Amino acid sequence: MSSIDPISATDPANGTGGVAAFFDVDNTLVRGASAYLLARKLHERKYFHLREIMWFAVKQLRFIARGEHLGDIQAIRDRALMLVKGIPVADIERIGEEIYDEYIAPKLWQGTVAIANQHRAVGREVWLVTATPVEVANVIASRLNLSGALGTVVDREDGLYTGTLATPILHAAEKAQAVRELAKNRGISLINSWAYSDSYNDVPLLEAVGHPVCINPDARLRAYAKRRGWQVYDFRRGQRAAKLSLKLAGVIGFLWALKRSFKDRSGL
Numbered sequence: 376m377s378s379i380d381p382i383s384a385t386d387p388a389n390g391t392g393g394v395a396a397f398f399d400v401d402n403t404l405v406r407g408a409s410a411y412l413l414a415r416k417l418h419e420r421k422y423f424h425l426r427e428i429m430w431f432a433v434k435q436l437r438f439i440a441r442g443e444h445l446g447d448i449q450a451i452r453d454r455a456l457m458l459v460k461g462i463p464v465a466d467i468e469r470i471g472e473e474i475y476d477e478y479i480a481p482k483l484w485q486g487t488v489a490i491a492n493q494h495r496a497v498g499r500e501v502w503l504v505t506a507t508p509v510e511v512a513n514v515i516a517s518r519l520n521l522s523g524a525l526g527t528v529v530d531r532e533d534g535l536y537t538g539t540l541a542t543p544i545l546h547a548a549e550k551a552q553a554v555r556e557l558a559k560n561r562g563i564s565l566i567n568s569w570a571y572s573d574s575y576n577d578v579p580l581l582e583a584v585g586h587p588v589c590i591n592p593d594a595r596l597r598a599y600a601k602r603r604g605w606q607v608y609d610f611r612r613g614q615r616a617a618k619l620s621l622k623l624a625g626v627i628g629f630l631w632a633l634k635r636s637f638k639d640r641s642g643l
Contacts, residue, residue, distance in 0.1 A: 395522070397554055397561045397580065398487065399572035400505035400512065403590045404481040406492045415478070416470050422462060427433075438591040460538030464510070464531050469512040479515060486610040487571070487590055491521065500563065504554060504580060506546045525553045551579035575599060 393555050459467070491501050500522040503512050509526030516524040530541040543549050558565050566585040570577075575595035581587035589600045589607045600607050 382504045393561065393563050394498060395500035395502060395558070395561075395571040396491065397504045397571070397584065398491060399550075399574065399577055399580070400507050400515065402573040403571055404483060404484060404487045404491075404503070404515070405479055409505070409511060410476075412474050412478040412482075413467075413508065414513055416474050416628055417459075417462075418468075420470070422459075422611060457528060458484050459536045462536050464534055466537060467508065467510045467536075468514075471511045474511060475514050475518050479520075484591070484610045486608060486627065488519065490571070490590075491519065491609075494569065495520065500561070501570075502554075502557065504545065504550045506544050525550075531635070547576045548579045550577060551583040554580060554583055572596070581605070 398404055401410075459594040473601060487577050492503050502522050503524040503526070505512050505524070505526050507515075507526050509524060509528050512524035512526035516522070525545060525577065527545045528535045528541040530539045535606050544599055545553055554570070555565070557563065558568070563585055567590060568584045570584040571588045571590050572581055573591040573596065576594055577595070578599065581589070587600075587603075587605050589605055590608060591609055591611050592600060597607065599605075
């Protein structure tokens, strides 16, 4: 397990280059799937029908319940590419700003944001690495004052999306490869760097750095992290308890109101 505290650790002055922290987005930084949030906003703008947003909503619920699944990722990719074909790139960039304000900001895991800020405070680069479209990822990085974002790039022509990928979807091993290329270009020492993710699919990314950390891990990643002695943070527990309490209070309130209504009707 990495015992280095990102708040106080001093980067080794051994000539190996700079140091960075790399963060996955979905369920690591933001609760749920950011692709669904984009789809939701596109539906509001009448880019596609209700049945499409319902399809994305089902995928969102499955993602929250069981974590990231490769089959769902591929299905979301294919459906999203079909839907964005012909949409102006500038529209998605503007929508990205709206998504952040309306949906993403309230869903940020503040514990993860705090860790990112700790890295920034000691002068490290902080990058997002995500399958999320790069236009949305760039907005998140900008709003959080991070160094930048690596995201999936959709091909465009004459300012419109073509419906095909310009690069492979940034997922699993592709994330690790993108980080290696970024590190090479920016002189970043990966052995001295950090990576954070919730998904077992991101093991290649986590193993690409010297300090892998799991945040809100799915079951497979939690088990793998235990075997490897990796550090784990889970910010979901308190929130789950709070949600359960609210749901229980709602049920009790409903039953109480139902009982009162019955008494009123029966004259008791």
